């Protein structure tokens with residue numbers, strides 16, 4: 001049965017070739033006059049997109065400052081640096097040029113500048129909520145995290161290895177410029193990790209014991225099949241524009257709430273467990289999810305059997321006869337095959353990490369601390385469950 005829901009996805013999407021040229025006019029339309037452009041390592045410089053963004057802002061008569069050096073699994077220190085620059089220059093708009101790490105950093109800076117007397121990390125510790133946030137927008141350069149339309153920001157505090165999320169609709173970006181051409185410079189591993197992350201954002205909402213809607217399921221299954229198909233194409237033909245466009249649009253729809261309408265609540269335990277792996281081992285988020293998911297799935301599938309059977313049939317194309325449990329397991333195996341076919345890991349060893357038992361215990365402890373209590377919709381996971389899943393993945 002369908003649950004009541006609210007769908008709020010206010011971000012304006014500007015999609016297609018050359019759309020980044022419009023950024024100056026768009027920022028002006030949304031009232032930005034003093035813009036901090038946030039970017040990552042060197043990819044935005046090398047591709048020229050940073051230059052184009054600065055020129056477009058200048059042509060629109062908008063002053064801009066830059067903050068580069070955001071790293072994947074972005075650091076709190078960079079957020080503080082951005083808040084300092086923002087205060088010194090009376091910044092009133094944040095423009096992220098990059099992927100999830102850059103957009104999440106821009107959101108955190110936007111929170112920090114809107115309430116400059118408070119420590120922004122308190123949001124990520126969940127000891128207070130935000131009452132204001134400066135406007136944020138992005139020029140997206142990687143299809144993956146979905147931060148360009150989501151209400152989420154994920155930041156890592158390096159000294160404590162805490163990677164924490166804060167979700168709030170007031171940070172939803174004003175607009176997202178999405179030019180699939182910009183993703184052609186991605187290393188293959190980042191393209192495929194992005195595909196794994198995009199799929200997982202829908203799978204987190206699909207494997208639920210709450211309500212369901214036929215339309216939401218059809219959207220979710222169609223999205224998953226589309227991303228799988230195009231991830232395989234991009235693995236051998238990374239310059240394929242059509243495939244990049246499909247994946248980029250899926251990235252936003254997968255995490256803007258659309259594939260969760262009518263369900264009671266998503267599961268999201270694969271994400272919570274993976275965030276601890278990112279905090280401790282700095283792994284690429286999508287690859288970390290792929291490495292963990294098979295172990296999570298095999299641990300929980302009996303508690304969410306109808307959904308795993310449906311997934312096997314409608315998403316993974318399992319046609320074999322068998323008991324529900326056998327079909328569910330075949331669906332999980334098929335996803336492992338898919339991960340391998342696009343160069344993604346399906347275990348910690350393949351991911352390149354080998355946590356000790358003590359490190360696994362620590363990740364589980366932190367995951368439970370971040371979750372607040374046993375969480376999950378496919379199956380509620382307590383500390384022992386988390387440890388068991390990490391251990392099962394550790395081969």
Ligand code: NZQ
Pocket residue numbers: 039040041042043044070071072073074098099100101102104141142143144145146147150151152153154182183184185186187190194197255271278285286
């Ligand atoms: O730093 P540069 O040089 O730009 O290189 C980046 C980085 O190394 C590179 N890259 C990005 N666009 C490129 C490019 N390289 C060449 N050409 C391009 N066009 O890709 C690498 C990864 O970038 P990153 O921004 O980290 O990727 P992604 O979008 O996957 O973001 C991952 C982060 O988002 C968080 C993750 O936990 C992780 O910290 N998430 C955020 C969410 C949200 N805010 O809604 C939800 C997600 O579930 C996720 O947790």
Ligand code: ZN
Pocket residue numbers: 145197200201271285
């Ligand atoms: Zn994710």
